Amino acid sequence: xxxxxxxxxxxxxxxxxxxxxxxxxxxxxxxxxxxxxxxxxxxxxxxxxxxxxxxxxxxxxxxxxxxxxxxxxxxxxxxxxxxxxxxxxxxxxxxxxxxxxxxxxxxxxxxxxxxxxxxxxxxxxxxxxxxxxxxxxxxxxxxxxxxxxxxxxxxxxxxxxxxxxxxxxxxxxxxxxxxxxxxxxxxxxxxxxxxxxxxxxxxxxxxxxxxxxxxxxxxxxxxxxxxxxxxxxxxxxxxxxxxxxxxxxxxxxxxxxxxxxxxxxxxxxxxxxxxxxxxxxxxxxxxxxxxxxxxxxxxxx
Amino acid sequence: xxxxxxxxxxxxxxxxxxxxxxxxxxxxxxxxxxxxxxxxxxxxxxxxxxxxxxxxxxxxxxxxxxxxxxxxxxxxxxxxxxxxxxxxxxxxxxxxxxxxxxxxxxxxxxxxxxxxxxxxxxxxxxxxxxxxxxxxxxxxxxxxxxxxxxxxxxxxxxxxxxxxxxxxxxxxxxxxxxxxxxxxxxxxxxxxxxxxxxxxxxxxxxxxxxxxxxxxxxxxxxxxxxxxxxxxxxxxxxxxxxxxxxxxxxxxxxxxxxxxxxxxxxxxxxxxxxxxxxxxxxxxxxxxxxxxxxxxxxxxxxxxxxxxxxxxxxxxxxxxxxxxxxxxxxxxxxxxxxxxxxxxxxxxxxxxxxxxxxxxxxxxxxxxxxxxxxxxxxxxxxxxxxxxxxxxxxxxxxxxxxxx
Numbered sequence: 045x046x047x048x049x050x051x052x053x054x055x056x057x058x059x060x061x062x063x064x065x066x067x068x069x070x071x072x073x074x075x076x077x078x079x080x081x082x083x084x085x086x087x088x089x090x091x092x093x094x095x096x097x098x099x100x101x102x103x104x105x106x107x108x109x110x111x112x113x114x115x116x117x118x119x120x121x122x123x124x125x126x127x128x129x130x131x132x133x134x135x136x137x138x139x140x141x142x143x144x145x146x147x148x149x150x151x152x153x154x155x156x157x158x159x160x161x162x163x164x165x166x167x168x169x170x171x172x173x174x175x176x177x178x179x180x181x182x183x184x185x186x187x188x189x190x191x192x193x194x195x196x197x198x199x200x201x202x203x204x205x206x207x208x209x210x211x212x213x214x215x216x217x218x219x220x221x222x223x224x225x226x227x228x229x230x231x232x233x234x235x236x237x238x239x240x241x242x243x244x245x246x247x248x249x250x251x252x253x254x255x256x257x258x259x260x261x262x263x264x265x266x267x268x269x270x271x272x273x274x275x276x277x278x279x280x281x282x283x284x285x286x287x288x289x290x291x292x293x294x295x296x297x298x299x300x301x302x303x304x305x306x307x308x309x310x311x312x313x314x315x316x317x318x319x320x321x322x323x324x325x326x327x328x329x330x331x332x333x334x335x336x337x338x339x340x341x342x343x344x345x
Numbered sequence: 346x347x348x349x350x351x352x353x354x355x356x357x358x359x360x361x362x363x364x365x366x367x368x369x370x371x372x373x374x375x376x377x378x379x380x381x382x383x384x385x386x387x388x389x390x391x392x393x394x395x396x397x398x399x400x401x402x403x404x405x406x407x408x409x410x411x412x413x414x415x416x417x418x419x420x421x422x423x424x425x426x427x428x429x430x431x432x433x434x435x436x437x438x439x440x441x442x443x444x445x446x447x448x449x450x451x452x453x454x455x456x457x458x459x460x461x462x463x464x465x466x467x468x469x470x471x472x473x474x475x476x477x478x479x480x481x482x483x484x485x486x487x488x489x490x491x492x493x494x495x496x497x498x499x500x501x502x503x504x505x506x507x508x509x510x511x512x513x514x515x516x517x518x519x520x521x522x523x524x525x526x527x528x529x530x531x532x533x534x535x536x537x538x539x540x541x542x543x544x545x546x547x548x549x550x551x552x553x554x555x556x557x558x559x560x561x562x563x564x565x566x567x568x569x570x571x572x573x574x575x576x577x578x579x580x581x582x583x584x585x586x587x588x589x590x591x592x593x594x595x596x597x598x599x600x601x602x603x604x605x606x607x608x609x610x611x612x613x614x615x616x617x618x619x620x621x622x623x624x625x626x627x628x629x630x631x632x633x634x635x636x637x638x639x640x641x642x643x644x645x646x647x648x649x650x651x652x653x654x655x656x657x658x659x660x661x662x663x664x665x666x667x668x669x670x671x672x673x674x675x676x677x678x679x680x681x682x683x684x685x686x687x688x689x690x691x692x693x694x695x696x697x698x699x700x701x702x703x704x705x706x707x708x709x710x711x712x713x714x715x716x717x718x719x720x721x722x723x724x725x726x727x728x729x730x731x732x733x734x735x736x737x738x739x740x741x742x743x744x745x746x747x748x749x
Contacts, residue, residue, distance in 0.1 A: 081565060081568070082565050083565070084435070084563050084565065086431065093573065093574070094574065096570055096573040096574070097570075097573065097574070098573065098574050098575070098576065099570075099573050099574060099575040099576070099579060100579075102569070102570035102573060104568070104570055105568055106565070106568050107563040107564055107565060107567075107568045107569060107570075107571075108568075108569075108570040108571065108573070109431065109434050109563055109571050109572065110570070110571060110572030110573055111427060111430065111431070111457070111572070112427070112453055112454060112457055114423065115423065115424070115427035115430075115454065115457075117424075118389075118419060118423070118424035118425075118427035118428045118431070119427045119428065119430055119431035120431060121389070121417055121419070121424075121427075121428045121431065122387060122389060122417070122427065122428035122429060122430060122431025122432035122433070122434075122435070122439075123431040123432065123434070123435045123563060124431075125386075125387045125389075125415035125417055125428070125431075125432050126386060126387055126415075126431070126432040126433075126435030126436065126437040126439075127435060128415055129386035129387065129414060129415055129437050130386075130435070130436070130437065135565055152420060152421060152424075153420070153421075153423070153424045153427065155420070156419055156420030156421070156424055159420070160417065160418070160419075
C-alpha cells in the first residue's frame with residue numbers, strides 16, 4: 045500500500061493547536077485512517093490534550109475523554125466496560141498517551157489494564173521527553189540528551205518499554221515510526237482486528253524538544269530507524285517479528301548508519317560535539333545501541 | 346449465601362410497600378446488597394481494610410448472577426475511580442467503595458469525577474489515616490476530601506446505609522445535581538457489625554430508581570471532546586454551576602427522603618436528623634455512629650432534667666447551614682467531631698460557627714473525641730454535654746486528653 049492509497053478518513057480537523065512539524069498530528073491522522081470514526085479516544089495529560097484545541101472547540105471528529113496524567117488505561121477500561129453493557133462492543137477504545145504518561149506516571153494503570161485483558165488499543169507516541177510541560181526528562185529520554193532537567197545530558201539509558209509490554213504476553217504489540225505511515229497504518233489496522241489488549245508505540249521526533257528544524261520531522265524518524273536508535277517490529281503470539289529496515293538490520297543484511305548521523309542533527313546532543321567532541325559519551329551511545337541489537341538478535345533471530 | 350429471614354424488623358414502618366425481607370448482616374454486606382439492587386452497569390474497586398467485605402459481597406453477587414454488570418478488579422484505588430469515570434462518562438450507572446488511604450489515593454480523581462459532573466456513587470468506610478497503621482474509625486479520611494465537589498452522607502445504622510445508597514443514585518443522577526455522592530460509615534462499628542435491615546423487593550427498588558438517563562455521554566454518533574483546555578472565565582462558571590447543584594441537592598435530599606418514606610415507611614432525616622429537640626435549650630451535633638450513640642445519652646440526660654436535644658448531621662456536603670442556623674436560634678450548640686483539621690479545630694465545629702456568624706448569639710462548644718478509633722460511649726457523650734451545659738468548657742476541647 046502506498047500513502048496515496050490510505051483511506052480519505054480524517055479525524056484530526058484543520059486548525060489544531062499543534063506546533064509546526066508536530067509528529068503527533070502525523071501519527072494521529074494515520075492512526076485514524078486505520079481505526080475510522082467508530083472509535084472513542086481517551087487522552088491523558090500530554091501534547092494531544094493541547095492539540096485538541098480550546099473549549100468549546102475541538103480538532104477531533106471522534107468522541108474524546110480527557111483524563112488525568114496517570115489514568116489513561118484505567119479510564120479506557122471503564123469506557124470499554126460501559127460499552128459492553130450497552131451492547132456496543134464493536135466500538136474501538138483507544139488510549140492515546142505520551143511517553144511520560146506511559147513509561148513513567150501511567151505505567152501502573154497500563155500494566156493493570158493489560159493484565160486484565162482489557163479489549164482496547166493503547167498507543168504511546170514517544171517523543172522521548174515531557175514536551176507539553178517544556179522538555180523535561182522522562183524514562184524514555186536517551187542517554188546523553190539535554191533536557192531542561194538534565195542540563196548536562198541524561199546520565200542513564202532509556203527504559204525498554206517494549207520488553208516490559210511483552211512481559212504481559214498480550215495478543216499484539218508493535219513499534220512504529222511517523223516516517224513510515226503505511227507501516228503504522230497496517231499495524232493499527234491489525235491491532236483493531238484483534239480482541240484483547242493491544243499496545244503500539246510510535247517514535248515521534250519533536251522539533252522544539254529535540255532541537256531541529258520543523259521541516260526535518262520525517263527525516264529524523266527515518267534516521268532513528270536507519271541508525272538503530274529505534275526498531276520497527278510486531279509482537280504476536282509471543283513472537284517478535286522485525287520489519288522494514290529494522291528486519292534488514294537484525295539479519296545484518298544492511299549495516300546500521302552510525303548513531304552519530306542521527307544525534308548530530310539534534311540540538312539536544314549539541315554538548316557532545318561543542319565546544320569539543322565528547323569521545324567517551326559518543327562511544328558509550330554507539331556501544332549501547334550495538335548491545336541492544338545484539339540482544340534483539342539473541343532473542344528474535 | 347448470607348443470613349436472611351422473612352419478617353418485619355423494628356424499622357418497618359407504614360410505607361406503601363409491605364413486602365420486605367429482613368437481612369441480618371454487616372454494614373458492608375448490606376452495602377453490597379444495596380449496590381447490587383441498584384443495578385450499576387460497572388463497578389470498579391480495589392480492596393482495603395475495612396472495605397474488603399463490601400467488594401467481596403459484590404463478587405459473591407457476580408457469582409450468583411444477581412449482579413449483571415461489569416466488575417473490574419483494578420490495580421489501585423486511583424484506577425478504580427478512573428475506571429468509574431470512564432464508565433460513567435460513557436453513560437452508565439457506576440459504583441465503587443473504598444476507605445482511608447484508598448480514598449486519599451483517589452483524591453485527584455475525586456476532583457475529576459465531580460468537575461466532569463459524573464453521578465458516581467461510592468461508599469467510604471471511615472478509617473484512620475496512617476502512620477502508624479490503624480484500621481479503626483475516624484473521619485479524617487473523608488473530611489480531607491471536603492472540597493472535591495462530592496456530596497457526603499454520614500450514616501448511623503446499617504438500615505441507613507442501605508436506604509442512603511439507593512437514594513444517592515437517584516440524587517446524583519438528577520439533572521439538577523449531576524454530582525458524585527460519597528456515603529460514609531464507620532469502620533467496624535457499622536462495616537463489621539450485623540444488624541437487621543429491611544430489604545424491599547427488587548421491583549419496588551426499580552420503581553423508585555429508574556434506569557439512568559445521562560444528559561451527555563461519549564457517543565460515536567455525536568462526537569464531542571470532554572475536558573479539554575478551558576479558559577479562566579469559562580472555568581469559573583463550571584465551579585459556580587457545581588455550587589448551584591449542591592444548593593439544588595439541599596432541596597432534593599428532603600424530597601427523595603419523603604418519597605422513600607412514603608414508599609418504604611422509613612426515614613432517617615433530611616440533611617440533619619433531629620431527635621428530642623422540642624423545648625431543648627442545648628442541642629448536640631454529631632455525625633455517623635456517634636450520632637446513634639448520642640440518642641441514648643440524650644434519653645438519659647432528659648431523664649436527669651437537662652433540656653437537651655440531638656441534631657445528627659447527615660450531609661457534610663452540602664452543609665446544612667440553614668437548618669443549623671435555626672437550631673442556633675433555638676439554643677446553644679455542642680459539637681462532637683471525630684476528626685481534626687490540625688492547626689485549627691474540628692471540621693463540623695468550624696462550619697457550625699460559620700453558619701451562625703452574625704445571625705445568632707448561641708454559644709458553640711466544640712469537642713474532639715474518638716480519634717484513632719477510640720470508643721465514644723453514651724457515658725462519654727453525657728459527660729461532654731454536662732460539661733458544656735455547666736458553662737465550664739473551653740472553646741474547643743479534646744475529650745479525655747484535657748479538661749472535661
